[in-house]
Amino acid sequence: MEEVCSEVRKLTEDTNLKPNNKRKLDSPQQQSDQQSDQQPEQQSDQQSDQQPDQQSDQQSDQQSDQQPDQQPDQQSESEQSESQTETTDGRPSKVFKTEEERVNLVLLGMTGTGKSATGNTILRDKHFTSRPSSNPVTTECKAVGSEICGKAVRVIDTPDIFDDEISDEVRREHVKRCKDLCQSEPCVYLLVMQVGRFTDGERDIMKKLEKAVGEGVHKQTIILFTCGEELQRAEMTLEDFLDSCQPDLKRIIEKCNNRCVLFENSPVLTDPKQVETLMQTVREMPPITRGHDHSRCILM
Numbered sequence: 257m258e259e260v261c262s263e264v265r266k267l268t269e270d271t272n273l274k275p276n277n278k279r280k281l282d283s284p285q286q287q288s289d290q291q292s293d294q295q296p297e298q299q300s301d302q303q304s305d306q307q308p309d310q311q312s313d314q315q316s317d318q319q320s321d322q323q324p325d326q327q328p329d330q331q332s333e334s335e336q337s338e339s340q341t342e343t344t345d346g347r348p349s350k351v352f353k354t355e356e357e358r359v360n361l362v363l364l365g366m367t368g369t370g371k372s373a374t375g376n377t378i379l380r381d382k383h384f385t386s387r388p389s390s391n392p393v394t395t396e397c398k399a400v401g402s403e404i405c406g407k408a409v410r411v412i413d414t415p416d417i418f419d420d421e422i423s424d425e426v427r428r429e430h431v432k433r434c435k436d437l438c439q440s441e442p443c444v445y446l447l448v449m450q451v452g453r454f455t456d457g458e459r460d461i462m463k464k465l466e467k468a469v470g471e472g473v474h475k476q477t478i479i480l481f482t483c484g485e486e487l488q489r490a491e492m493t494l495e496d497f498l499d500s501c502q503p504d505l506k507r508i509i510e511k512c513n514n515r516c517v518l519f520e521n522s523p524v525l526t527d528p529k530q531v532e533t534l535m536q537t538v539r540e541m542p543p544i545t546r547g548h549d550h551s552r553c554i555l556m
Contacts, residue, residue, distance in 0.1 A: 359410075361378065361446055363414055370483070373521040379402050405535040417468055448480050462508050476541065
């Protein structure tokens, strides 16, 4: 009886052990299945995580590559803009927007002061009729273009618009013709006067000029004295002459902000530096108007 009971217990133990063994055998297979299921998911997650990072890195690399290329271009444009506002000697140009822009030099003055001869001296060639005469030689406006001291210039010779004997209609025609020649380009007036000769008609010459051209004309006017050789013979400088000149003449000079140059128009004694001095004076002038429009001032 004891033996039978022992056999029964043994069988019961074996039966209870078989399911456990089955679970133990199945466990490695389940782990393998779980690993195979997890690997695609992990790879998919890794790829989805890597793609935004890679795109972000690529965009960052492209931006960093493009920025160095763009900065030099922007800097180059800025440098070009600055270089266009400089004169040939490196100083900022106040009159000209660019060095390529042409300026008109309008010769004004009474008969016999040497306007036409001055124009020929500036152009370094005989373009305007100039000869000694008690009557006006220049009767019409005439313009000649050239390059002077590396700058495009047009010199305009004019009749005597200050002559009291001409009619207002003729005077207006001369001014209109001069305006048409200047067009919309920068305009500088050279008021030509002779050293040692200051006539009664020249005492109110600025008033006449303002009436004919505009009230702001003095802002862009340079007083140009001819017959500079007379000062040389007297061993005087331009400063000596200005210190000793008449009060009415001093007022005219002061109204033009003391802008004065001295010319000698003799073909033998002509100093080429006088033209350079004139052009430098033009360059150092404040912003001026274009043409004859003195109601507004356009920055150059």
